[in-house]
Amino acid sequence: MPFKFDEIPVSTKLDETVKAALDQIKKEKRRKSGRKFLVGCTSVAAAFAAAVIFCVSNPALAAKLPLVGSLFAGLEDDFPYAGDYSDRAQILTPPETPAALETPGEGQAGGEAPAGEEGSAPEDTVAPAEGPYSATDSGLTFTASEIYSDGLSVFLSLQIHSEEAFGFNYDWTEDGDGGKPARDETGNLIPLPASLYPVGRAYIDSEEVVFDSTRLFVEQLDEHNFNGMIKTDLPASMRGMGGSHTMQVSLQHLLADFCDETGAPVSNEENIMDTSLQIDGAWELELPFTADIGSTQVFNNLSSSKDPGQITDVYVSPYQAVVNFVPCSDEWGNPEGGAVCFDENGTLLEKGNQSTDFGSDVFSLDFGPDKKQPAELRLYVIEDWIASCKIRDEETARKQAVSSLTLPLSR
Amino acid sequence: MxxxxxxxxxxxxxxxxxxxxxxxxxxxxxxxxxxxxxxxxxxxxxxxxxxxxxxxxxxxxxxxxxxxxxxxxxxxxxxxxxxxxxxxxxxxxxAPMDTVQAAAPEPAVSSEEKWDLYDAIDVLPERYRTVIILKYFSDMTIREISYAMNIPEGSVKAYLNRARGELRHCLKEDYLYAI
Missing domain, CATH: 1.10.1740.10 (RNA polymerase sigma factor, region 2, helix turn helix motif)
Known part of the structure; x- marks a missing residue:
């Protein structure tokens, strides 16, 4: 190539500029982490964290906790996918394994004596029973626990069991102070959601869908057992429609990041930049589910205009709102834009983790059983997608919007 | 990729x-x-x-x-x-970006003058300049440029062709063959 891109001189101030920007990010993150921790101490999340600490230090007891059939209820507070789907979910693997004979209350509060020596024991850890919704290879078993679809996405809870012990998933960077691990008041490491990344493909009724392992959220029970849940969006052709479907999941690898008990990250010997662990294998799951659209509201053809930013369709389930709009244009005349959503009180609804292409945004909701749903959604479309991510208040949204819509919801 | x-x-x-x-x-x-x-x-x-x-x-x-x-x-x-x-x-x-002639205006360059690409891209309209930068300086594939600019791959190819046409006046022959 005759063009010497690499010979463009780099500013001597670049290191300083980059460091300043990254410091700003870390400072902001520390501030948020601190606030989150304080709130967490007085919340259910803290109770859950305590339970996880208990599990990590008592692997044998941890194995006594219910592992399958009722994972959603235990996971919902710690994950960004709003809602407890337990009351609506289809149970794929009933909680009838030895590990799951006790109720959560008995397992955690009862303090039943472990079967073996405390902290030893891979042999104390109860492997999941094989079933039609389990797949085992390379010493690793994936068991589908529950599945739920609101007609927009599929929410799947999984148990992952490894014969070989994993390290623990402490986040050694969260407190942002020189890479020291975060510890609680008594000096114990604070365990955080595990970093496991199953790599593979997923299909719904033979149509491939995005199976994004970075959206899998996992809690570690002990060195061998993990509970997790993942959200996968339905293809557009099935969105808002009921009916029975089959989800096929085909996994080829499991990647994992973890730390040792000192909080130091476990490095891959071959490549320090790589994940701590990679397990190769073949795991195939075929999971039937029925799309439950009984509580899903569909608003089609909201605007016949093709003007940029016009909101065309909105889907509202108890757990999320999907907003489709005519994309705006960027400098090149290409699709752009993002939506912002508030409830009737002006409370911002967070964008979901799986915003789709330009012209569609997803927002987290949670008005499942016993929870009050918003009376209305106030929607704004912003010309610039990044700008839409920055907006925190309705007034700013109103000023920047190229279009808006207030949508009353039925109760 | x-x-x-x-x-x-x-x-x-x-x-x-x-x-x-x-x-x-x-x-x-x-x-x-x-x-x-x-x-x-x-x-x-x-x-x-x-x-x-x-x-x-x-x-x-x-x-x-x-x-x-x-x-x-x-x-x-x-x-x-x-x-x-x-x-x-x-x-x-x-001035809107698409009409901006960023550095030296084209009339200042005679057909006899030969620029290298580094200078030449400044005379391009924004969208053409972007595809040239991504293709020849960032070494991106057509598909990657398509993703980066959020435009169809066909549009990337079209922009590249047009950009090369614009650059024809001010690039050395060697560069044209290289492109």
């Missing part, structure tokens, strides 16, 4: 989960690249630094929406381009 080196994917995954350390490592890895791309747009050290800084902040804010970790570098480039354009606009607040 290798827009993001495979050995960086674990870091990208951690960054998507909000791990600032992993994100910082990635940025450090790409910082020279980011600066050079920004400089190609704004041709000014301080403005290029501003664009890089803004890109770093914006990208972290939005990283949870990155759907494919392997596209991290391309996705980052896309945000950088937007930042560079915004900053460039602030220096030229009146």
């Amino acid at each position: 290798e827009p993001c080196e495979k050995d960086l994917l674990p870091l990208v995954r951690r960054a998507i989960r909000g791990n600032a350390e992993a994100y910082g490592t990635l940025i450090t890895r790409y910082q020279d690249y980011l600066y050079r791309v920004a400089f190609l747009y704004v041709k000014n050290e301080d403005l290029a630094l501003d664009a890089v800084s803004e890109c770093i902040l914006q990208a972290f804010q939005a990283i949870r929406t990155l759907k494919k970790p392997e596209y991290f570098k391309t996705w980052l480039t896309r945000i950088l381009i937007r930042c560079a354009i915004d900053i460039f606009r602030q220096t030229l607040p009146i």
Whole structure:
């Protein structure tokens, strides 16, 4: 190539500029982490964290906790996918394994004596029973626990069991102070959601869908057992429609990041930049589910205009709102834009983790059983997608919007 | 397609989960690249630094929406381009970007003069300049440029053809063959 891109001189101030920007990010993150921790101490999340600490230090007891059939209820507070789907979910693997004979209350509060020596024991850890919704290879078993679809996405809870012990998933960077691990008041490491990344493909009724392992959220029970849940969006052709479907999941690898008990990250010997662990294998799951659209509201053809930013369709389930709009244009005349959503009180609804292409945004909701749903959604479309991510208040949204819509919801 | 080196994917995954350390490592890895791309747009050290800084902040804010970790570098480039354009606009607040002839106006160049591509891209309209920078300086494939600019691959090819047509007046023959 005759063009010497690499010979463009780099500013001597670049290191300083980059460091300043990254410091700003870390400072902001520390501030948020601190606030989150304080709130967490007085919340259910803290109770859950305590339970996880208990599990990590008592692997044998941890194995006594219910592992399958009722994972959603235990996971919902710690994950960004709003809602407890337990009351609506289809149970794929009933909680009838030895590990799951006790109720959560008995397992955690009862303090039943472990079967073996405390902290030893891979042999104390109860492997999941094989079933039609389990797949085992390379010493690793994936068991589908529950599945739920609101007609927009599929929410799947999984148990992952490894014969070989994993390290623990402490986040050694969260407190942002020189890479020291975060510890609680008594000096114990604070365990955080595990970093496991199953790599593979997923299909719904033979149509491939995005199976994004970075959206899998996992809690570690002990060195061998993990509970997790993942959200996968339905293809557009099935969105808002009921009916029975089959989800096929085909996994080829499991990647994992973890730390040792000192909080130091476990490095891959071959490549320090790589994940701590990679397990190769073949795991195939075929999971039937029925799309439950009984509580899903569909608003089609909201605007016949093709003007940029016009909101065309909105889907509202108890757990999320999907907003489709005519994309705006960027400098090149290409699709752009993002939506912002508030409830009737002006409370911002967070964008979901799986915003789709330009012209569609997803927002987290949670008005499942016993929870009050918003009376209305106030929607704004912003010309610039990044700008839409920055907006925190309705007034700013109103000023920047190229279009808006207030949508009353039925109760 | 290798827009993001495979050995960086674990870091990208951690960054998507909000791990600032992993994100910082990635940025450090790409910082020279980011600066050079920004400089190609704004041709000014301080403005290029501003664009890089803004890109770093914006990208972290939005990283949870990155759907494919392997596209991290391309996705980052896309945000950088937007930042560079915004900053460039602030220096030229009146003329729309598509009509801006950024550095030397074309009439100042006789057909006898031969520019290298580094100078020549300044006379291109914005969209053509972007495809040239991404293709010949960032070494992106057509598919990656399509993702970075959020335009169809066919449009990328069309822009490249038109850009090469625009550049025909001011590039040496060797460069044309290289393109």
